[in-house]
Amino acid sequence: xxxxxxxxxxSDTLKKEVLMRYIFTLLALLALGxxxxxxxxxxxxxxxxxxxxxxxxxxxxxxxxxxxxxxTAWYGGSAHLIRLNPATGKWEDLIDAHKxxxxxxxxxxxxxxxxxxxxxxxxxxxxxxxxxxxxEFTNRPEYGESAGGFPGGHLFxxxxxxxxxxxxxxxxxQEGIMGGAIDNARRRIYYVSDPKGHFLIYDIAGNSVRDLGxxxxxxxxxxxxxxxxxxxxxxxLPGDNAPGAITMYDPxxxxxxxxxxxxxGDLKAYGSPYVIVMNADGxxxxxxxxxxxxxxxxxxxxxxxxxxxSFANGAITCRLAAEIKPGDTHAGxxxxxxCFYFNSGAILYRYDPAARAADEVGIIAPPNNRDGATVxxxxxxxxxxxxxxxxxxxxxxxxxxxxxxxxxxxx
Amino acid sequence: MKTIYRxxxxxxxxxxxxxxxxxxxxxxxxxxxxCPPGNREIVRMIVFNGDVIAAIRTADNNPxxxxxxxxxxxxxxxxxxxxxAEVLLNPTLPLVPDIERQxxxxxxxxxxxxxxxxxxxxxEIGQLAGTRPYENNGYQISRVIVKGPDDAxxxxxxxxxxxxxxxxxxxxxxxxxxxxxxKGREAWASLDAGVFGPDGLLYGGTFDGYLFxxxxxxxxVVNLGKPFRQQRIRGLAFRNGxxxxxxxxxxxxxxxxxxxxxxxxxxLGGAIPDPNSNSPLLESIGAFLALPNGTIYFSTTGRLANxxxxxxxxxx
Numbered sequence: 001x002x003x004x005x006x007x008x009x010x011s012d013t014l015k016k017e018v019l020m021r022y023i024f025t026l027l028a029l030l031a032l033g034x035x036x037x038x039x040x041x042x043x044x045x046x047x048x049x050x051x052x053x054x055x056x057x058x059x060x061x062x063x064x065x066x067x068x069x070x071x072t073a074w075y076g077g078s079a080h081l082i083r084l085n086p087a088t089g090k091w092e093d094l095i096d097a098h099k100x101x102x103x104x105x106x107x108x109x110x111x112x113x114x115x116x117x118x119x120x121x122x123x124x125x126x127x128x129x130x131x132x133x134x135x136e137f138t139n140r141p142e143y144g145e146s147a148g149g150f151p152g153g154h155l156f157x158x159x160x161x162x163x164x165x166x167x168x169x170x171x172x173x174q175e176g177i178m179g180g181a182i183d184n185a186r187r188r189i190y191y192v193s194d195p196k197g198h199f200l201i202y203d204i205a206g207n208s209v210r211d212l213g214x215x216x217x218x219x220x221x222x223x224x225x226x227x228x229x230x231x232x233x234x235x236x237l238p239g240d241n242a243p244g245a246i247t248m249y250d251p252x253x254x255x256x257x258x259x260x261x262x263x264x265g266d267l268k269a270y271g272s273p274y275v276i277v278m279n280a281d282g283x284x285x286x287x288x289x290x291x292x293x294x295x296x297x298x299x300x301x302x303x304x305x306x307x308x309x310s311f312a313n314g315a316i317t318c319r320l321a322a323e324i325k326p327g328d329t330h331a332g333x334x335x336x337x338x339c340f341y342f343n344s345g346a347i348l349y350r351y352d353p354a355a356r357a358a359d360e361v362g363i364i365a366p367p368n369n370r371d372g373a374t375v376x377x378x379x380x381x382x383x384x385x386x387x388x389x390x391x392x393x394x395x396x397x398x399x400x401x402x403x404x405x406x407x408x409x410x411x
Numbered sequence: 412m413k414t415i416y417r418x419x420x421x422x423x424x425x426x427x428x429x430x431x432x433x434x435x436x437x438x439x440x441x442x443x444x445x446c447p448p449g450n451r452e453i454v455r456m457i458v459f460n461g462d463v464i465a466a467i468r469t470a471d472n473n474p475x476x477x478x479x480x481x482x483x484x485x486x487x488x489x490x491x492x493x494x495x496a497e498v499l500l501n502p503t504l505p506l507v508p509d510i511e512r513q514x515x516x517x518x519x520x521x522x523x524x525x526x527x528x529x530x531x532x533x534x535e536i537g538q539l540a541g542t543r544p545y546e547n548n549g550y551q552i553s554r555v556i557v558k559g560p561d562d563a564x565x566x567x568x569x570x571x572x573x574x575x576x577x578x579x580x581x582x583x584x585x586x587x588x589x590x591x592x593x594k595g596r597e598a599w600a601s602l603d604a605g606v607f608g609p610d611g612l613l614y615g616g617t618f619d620g621y622l623f624x625x626x627x628x629x630x631x632v633v634n635l636g637k638p639f640r641q642q643r644i645r646g647l648a649f650r651n652g653x654x655x656x657x658x659x660x661x662x663x664x665x666x667x668x669x670x671x672x673x674x675x676x677x678x679l680g681g682a683i684p685d686p687n688s689n690s691p692l693l694e695s696i697g698a699f700l701a702l703p704n705g706t707i708y709f710s711t712t713g714r715l716a717n718x719x720x721x722x723x724x725x726x727x
Contacts (some may be wrong), residue, residue: 111653136684138691173662196693213449213714233716236687238441256714258448313447368676 008050040085040348040362042399044246047072048091051080054396058220058331059128060379060389061118068381068389068398069094069126071114074157075133076107079114081126081158081165086387086400091149094158097130101154103153108134109150116153116191117221121204126158127189131176137195155189155202171200171209181222181230190230194218199232199249199256212256215247220330221275225300226238226282227252234258237311240279245274246285246316248303248407257305260312261298267295275332275342279353286317286340286351294320294352295340295358322358324349332379335405336386341389346375348401364391366399386410435519435655435667435680436709439721441687450475451548453710453718454502456700460510463700463708465718466499472606474500477719478710502697507556507564509578516564516576518552524566524576524583536576537583541569543598553602557613559627565613571600573625573632591621591634604647604656606701610672616644622656622670638668638677646699648707650723657683657696657709666695666712688720 025165045135047056050186052072059071059081068084078098096105097111105111128152132294140149152170155177159165161312171177175193177200178257178343182189189202192215199215202208216235223231227250234245243261250257255360263270272286287296302317327345335341341361342349348361364375371394379391390399444451450469453539456479457464464485467475474496476485498504498517508515513529522540527533541551556566564576571590576583592600596619605615620642622635638656641663647656654672659665667680682691694713701707705723710716 137693195690216715217690218687238443238687252510255449258715308448310443310445310447310451 027357030048037230039365040401040404041314042364042401043086043089044367045084045086045089045091046399047396047398048082048093051082051091052194052396053077055393056391056396057115058115058299058379059114059118060119060391061126061381061387062383063120063126066102066384067160068383068408069118069120069158069401070127070398071118071128071139073113073133074110075112077110077112079112079130081114081118081128081156083396086383087387092156095128095156097154097156100156100165100167103154105150105214108132108136108140109148111154111211115220116177119180119182119189119383121182123392125184125347126159126160127152127155127180128158129155129177129180129191131178131194135195136315139196150174150176153194155191168207170204171202171408172196172198172211175207176218178218179220179222181231182225182226183224183228183230183251188251190224190232190249192218192223194220194381199247201249212249212251215249215256216245216258219276221277221332223276223278223285224282225278225285227271227302229284231276231278231298231300233276237309241259241267243267243270243318245312246298248316254332257313258311258318259314260309262302262315262317263320264317264372269320270296270318274329277332277334277340279340280334280338281353284353285351286321286334288293288324288330288332288342288344288349289339292329293323294324295322295324295349296355297321297353311374321356324350324358325360331380333380333382333388335382335388337385337405337407341380341382341388341405343375343377343380346373348390361404364390364399366390366395366397370394426606433679435669436657436683436707436719436721436723438724439683439686439707439709439719442708442718442720443482444718445477445482445484446475448519449714450715452714453698454491454501455506456698456708456710457499457506457508458700458702459508463702465698465708465710468500479720485684486629493531494533495529498527503554504552505554505556505566512578516578518556518557518566518568520552521548522552522568524574526578535582539566539568539574543697549555551598551601554618555602555605557602557605557615558605560611561627563627565605565625565627567600567602567615570597571617573602573630575627575722586630588625588630590615590617591623591632592617592619595619604644604699606647606649606654608654608672610659614647614649614670616647616656618642620644620658635670635675636677638670638679639666641666643695645696646701646707646709648699648701650701650707653678655707657699659695661695661712663695665692665694687717 003198055073072080081095109132116129128205172193176195179192181372184188187204191200199212203208219233234247236244246259248257271292273289275288278375285298297319305314332342376393386403388401388404453465524536574586590600625635645657654670669678694711697710697712699709707721710718
């Protein structure tokens with residue numbers, strides 16, 4: 001573990017960062033002629049250049065120690081697991097994927113991304129997994145057929161108490177690891193492989209993995225409900241305007257089920273969700289889809305197994321819950337206030353499942369954004385104090401929205 | 412003038428590479444199946460009494476036989492029990508029906524060619540398959556038996572030898588012809604796919620992924636090479652005068668190709684588009700069946716297996 005924060009100006013306190021962001025935002029708004037929506041104040045923490053080629057994906061989570069764990073991407077090289085102390089702005093490099101695995105792949109064959117969602121167990125252990133860099137699968141001559149090429153994504157753990165990092169091996173030969181959900185009760189971790197989309201169950205105690213077969217396309221997000229059932233975006237179903245399925249894993253039967261989606265409301269307005277998060281009550285799954293003008297709310301009590309559709313094992317009902325402005329959506333998380341926070345383009349939304357209402361929290365304006373108003377959000381996580389951490393690329397940075405998701409009266 | 416000539420020559424040499432063939436099997440459509448995800452892997456398709464019949468072995472090991480044309484379940488006695496059903500549901504064994512004799516032929520696990528009566532009796536014909544070095548159990552079992560224009564059956568067995576069985580004369584011959592194989596791998600060579608062409612030649616594919624022609628008259632075998640580096644030829648068919656096929660290993664990705672007997676050239680179609688998504692088919696091909704009218708049925712394997720049909724383009 002090495003401290004790599006001295007080189008940067010990240011030693012500023014969160015408070016200073018917030019103040020600077022206020023001033024920056026004010027000046028920017030004045031220059032733009034005061035647009036309707038206000039940019040949200042946030043502290044920016046640039047990801048250290050030694051650990052990334054300026055990009056990263058869904059891999060972000062806040063540990064039980066309050067540290068922000070972030071996975072980086074390094075196309076053609078080795079990805080890193082790093083962590084941020086938001087109080088000091090210091091970064092630490094915890095895992096260099098190639099160093100720990102002794103993998104020697106280069107280019108397309110390297111462990112280039114910590115893309116899967118970072119998971120934190122009830123014991124505080126942090127789990128992260130790697131995948132290929134460039135998503136070139138169709139034309140790679142060796143894909144799936146040769147001992148060479150990309151060997152497969154590794155699963156890693158990091159114990160903040162001991163500072164020990166471990167490589168638990170490749171979960172599926174020549175497949176990357178995506179998605180990610182942890183079941184603390186059953187001591188299991190769920191992932192989906194990339195590109196074949198196989199549902200993988202990792203048993204923490206036994207250090208073993210099972211492949212239950214294809215669940216659908218490779219997802220970024222997975223959710224576990226109160227019964228331990230795992231939900232993930234499923235395969236497209238044949239037919240015009242047929243909504244893509246939701247795949248469910250039921251630990252009671254140890255089986256995967258493909259669920260057709262019954263949309264309550266305008267079927268054409270439905271979009272297959274990119275972000276899904278489990279509601280705090282474990283009874284509804286919340287979703288946001290790219291360019292969809294509704295927040296999606298799946299009623300998990302509506303799951304029925306039947307033979308109504310031969311491409312599915314049953315159905316689930318989805319409500320078009322609240323209207324939003326459609327945009328690109330990649331990042332979302334459940335706030336400490338029980339609301340679903342996600343981006344739609346540069347707008348940060350908050351969906352309150354209790355009120356079934358969505359509101360615009362504000363405009364996200366990452367500093368030094370290379371594409372002007374186009375914002376590339378990649379992942380989100382909420383800290384114990386309700387601070388919302390979101391990742392952005394170009395430049396690769398974490399924005400901290402101070403106590404934004406804290407329950408009312410605590411922020 | 413010399414420079415122009417050189418440029419033209421270069422273009423001619425590069426042209427085949429620049430004109431990358433469109434993916435074969437593009438435009439295939441998905442066939443609805445009577446079984447849900449997790450239980451929809453088709454392990455076999457055969458033509459029986461003029462009907463295409465598909466066999467599914469469910470996760471609970473229950474056999475399902477149906478006609479893809481109308482989704483009618485098949486409940487004939489011959490299909491629901493006995494040795495025929497057992498072989499139908501085992502995709503590692505070859506099977507060719509012989510309606511005239513109310514029977515079917517296969518190579519059973521001990522490597523013997525047998526005739527299975529539709530209603531029970533199993534008659535041994537002769538030993539075909541060999542063994543791998545240091546092993547006693549039959550191993551070199553080919554996955555297809557191909558019926559020739561002479562009504563004889565052709566397959567391969569021990570050390571890659573091609574066998575001919577004449578059902579009318581009940582005569583089994585080990586021919587003086589062997590499948591193409593790398594030196595030392597003859598004991599692994601088996602027939603993965605095969606189809607007779609309009610020129611009377613058997614076009615075959617081996618487990619190792621070699622394509623070849625076999626002339627039943629001269630017994631000459633010509634190794635056409637490998638369309639790609641991976642093993643397995645999952646299916647072969649003639650369409651519009653070209654041999655088209657799909658290859659790919661169990662853990663690999665299915666890829667298509669075509670071979671033109673006129674030009675003796677390959678066209679590499681690459682990955683096969685999934686009609687239901689923007690990605691290619693990622694799981695290996697299971698069953699493959701070509702009909703004389705040019706229609707090709709093929710299925711993917713795995714939990715979300717599908718059956719696809721690729722029909723000939725209508726004549727304009």
